[in-house]
Amino acid sequence: SQKIExxxxxxxxxxxxxxxxxxxxxxxxxxxLQWYRQDPGRGPVFLLLIRENEKEKxxxxxxxxxxxxxxxxxxxxxxxxxxxxxxxxxALGRVDTGRRALTFGSGTRLxxxx
Amino acid sequence: DAGVIxxxxxxxxxxxxxVTLRCKPISGHDYLFWYRQTMMRGLxxxxxxxxxVPIDDSGMPEDRFSAKMPNASFSTLKIQPSEPRxxxxxxxxxxxxxxxxNSPLHFGNxxxxxxx
Numbered sequence: 013s014q015k016i017e018x019x020x021x022x023x024x025x026x027x028x029x030x031x032x033x034x035x036x037x038x039x040x041x042x043x044x045l046q047w048y049r050q051d052p053g054r055g056p057v058f059l060l061l062i063r064e065n066e067k068e069k070x071x072x073x074x075x076x077x078x079x080x081x082x083x084x085x086x087x088x089x090x091x092x093x094x095x096x097x098x099x100x101x102x103a104l105g106r107v108d109t110g111r112r113a114l115t116f117g118s119g120t121r122l123x124x125x126x
Numbered sequence: 127d128a129g130v131i132x133x134x135x136x137x138x139x140x141x142x143x144x145v146t147l148r149c150k151p152i153s154g155h156d157y158l159f160w161y162r163q164t165m166m167r168g169l170x171x172x173x174x175x176x177x178x179v180p181i182d183d184s185g186m187p188e189d190r191f192s193a194k195m196p197n198a199s200f201s202t203l204k205i206q207p208s209e210p211r212x213x214x215x216x217x218x219x220x221x222x223x224x225x226x227x228n229s230p231l232h233f234g235n236x237x238x239x240x241x242x
Contacts, residue, residue, distance in 0.1 A: 046230060055130070055217050055233030056169070101169065103231075111182055112224035113159060114231065118168035 014040045016104060018117040026125050031092045033120045035085040035102035042104035045078055045085050046114060050099045056116075059100075060087075092124045132218050132234035140242055144206040147237045149218030150199055157224055159231065160193055160203050161217045169217070175201065176224070208241045215239070 017036045025031050035045070044063045048056035062069040062078045062085070069076045075088040089096050099121045103114035131150040139145055151158050159174040173183040178195045186193070190209070195201040205212055215238050219231040 048231075053235070055219070055235050056231070057233070058230030061228055061230065112157065112176070113171050113174050113182060115171070116161075116169040 014038070014115070016040070016102065016115060016117040018100075018102060018120045020118060020120070022121040022123055024123045024125060025092055027093060029092055031089040031096065031122055031124070033087040033100050033102075033122065035087070035117055037083050037104060040083070040104060040115075041106060043106050044104075045076075046103045046105070047074075047076055047085075047087050048101045048103060048116075050101060050119065056101055089122075092122075094124045094126050097122055097124050130218055130220055130232050130234035132216075132237050134237060135235065136238045136240075138240045138242065139208055141209055142207045143241075144204065145208045145212075145239060145241075147203040147216050147218075147239070149201045149203070149234060151201070151218070151220030152222075152232055153199065155220035155222050155232070156198070157221045157229075158195060158201050159219045159221075160201070161219065161233075163215045163217060163236070164213075172203070172216075205239075208239075210241045213239055213241050 015038045046061045047059045050056040060076045062076045073090045077086045099119040101116050101119040103116045105114045133148045156177050160172040161169050163169045171185045173193045175195045193203045215236040217233050217236045219233040221229045221231050223229045
């Protein structure tokens with residue numbers, strides 16, 4: 013069955029370091045991948061989208077890679093700050109079906125220590 | 127723009143009661159999605175609409191769940207009768223065009239439903 017896996021354990025890092033979060037998928041041929049940030053008691057907020065023909069996307073301190081061979085996306089936050097502490101969700105979408113909805117991973121909680 | 131607005135923010139009800147969750151999408155968005163989030167299952171798609179028409183309701187758990195979108199600015203998700211296992215946070219999201227066209231989802235802040 014189709015599966016999207018994110019590290020369920022929280023990631024703890026020191027302020028100023030680079031945080032790297034992983035999203036792996038199986039039995040899935042996504043055409044694009046999106047990353048969202050979710051704070052407690054709030055809905056997810058869109059951060060970045062990357063398509064299958066793109067290797068890397070950047071936005072300010074954020075970088076996303078998409079490797080369709082490894083079936084993996086990496087999400088990097090450089091020069092991390094305590095304000096980056098949140099849960100980060102990856103979501104996959106596909107265009108080979110009529111379904112125009114994203115499937116989400118369970119998220120990884122990031123804690124940046126000052 | 128006020129964003130996606132959901133009401134109520136919290137709902138506590140007894141098993142067997144009817145529950146209605148409400149959503150106002152962002153004006154101009156023609157896709158509306160209902161998701162449910164639990165610790166065990168994460169964020170699951172229940173149903174989505176395009177131009178007020180339900181497109182895919184395969185995620186609706188069972189007949190106790192129903193969703194409507196009578197117009198472009200309002201949608202409801204109804205659970206009747208409610209059961210304790212329905213306890214979750216229910217999110218509504220909208221997007222301009224479908225999410226394949228570089229169009230992200232805009233989520234509301236959810237309704238936390240507790241069924242006792």
